[in-house]
Amino acid sequence: MSIFDATRKHYNAAGVHPTTDPDNPRSQFAVDRYEDHLRKLIRPGMRALDLGCNAGRFTFAMEEMGAIATGVDFAEIPLRHAKKVAHRRKSRCQFNIGDMAALPYKENSFDFALLPHNIGYLPYQTLESLSVQLKRILSDNGIFVLTMQDQLVKSAGEEVLPERYDVQTGLIGGSRTIPDKGTYASPWYFWTVAFAKYIVEKHLPLEQVKQIEENRFMLVFCNKKG
Numbered sequence: 612m613s614i615f616d617a618t619r620k621h622y623n624a625a626g627v628h629p630t631t632d633p634d635n636p637r638s639q640f641a642v643d644r645y646e647d648h649l650r651k652l653i654r655p656g657m658r659a660l661d662l663g664c665n666a667g668r669f670t671f672a673m674e675e676m677g678a679i680a681t682g683v684d685f686a687e688i689p690l691r692h693a694k695k696v697a698h699r700r701k702s703r704c705q706f707n708i709g710d711m712a713a714l715p716y717k718e719n720s721f722d723f724a725l726l727p728h729n730i731g732y733l734p735y736q737t738l739e740s741l742s743v744q745l746k747r748i749l750s751d752n753g754i755f756v757l758t759m760q761d762q763l764v765k766s767a768g769e770e771v772l773p774e775r776y777d778v779q780t781g782l783i784g785g786s787r788t789i790p791d792k793g794t795y796a797s798p799w800y801f802w803t804v805a806f807a808k809y810i811v812e813k814h815l816p817l818e819q820v821k822q823i824e825e826n827r828f829m830l831v832f833c834n835k836k837g
Contacts, residue, residue, distance in 0.1 A: 622688070660748075721727065731760075733800060
């Protein structure tokens with residue numbers, strides 16, 4: 612089984628947790644952390660894409676900020692819940708099944724794209740592919756926001772890096788046990804802000820890097836098509 616399929620299987624098995632359910636107050640912490648910063652970037656009517664949206668926490672939040680929001684994810688179960696929430700709220704949010712390595716969108720489809728804390732699940736080649744796609748599907752001067760932790764900052768003070776860290780691929784092995792369902796592969800990749808910046812900036816110029824908390828960073832890129 613590929614890492615992509617293993618991760619999708621894990622997310623479908625996990626379903627919707629109170630901390631990812633946009634209808635549950637326990638999920639609000641994730642949006643609260645970045646809300647003020649996002650509000651400064653999102654303009655009314657902006658077409659916004661939530662990359663790896665899960666059940667739509669950030670998708671609905673961007674709609675509340677005035678955007679016309681779309682979420683995309685590769686796990687069907689969370690997306691099914693997001694669509695039910697949208698129906699109950701009479702929301703205009705759209706939710707699509709899709710792989711970040713091959714997004715199902717045409718040129719100039721969006722003005723804003725957000726990758727909220729999902730980079731750890733992406734192989735290095737996938738972020739490169741995603742950056743190339745965003746160059747195409749974002750409008751001129753469209754914005755790409757990436758939020759992330761830095762694995763080196765996270766590991767500061769440790770004598771050695773994790774034993775399961777693969778120096779060639781950046782892959783950190785991992786698994787997660789879901790009660791009553793079993794144990795699933797939960798791979799993670801070793802990312803730093805500097806390396807993410809290096810990959811994306813080959814295609815989208817960097818505008819700014821903000822340190823939100825001790826080990827939470829927000830990278831803002833702008834699409835220049837001229």
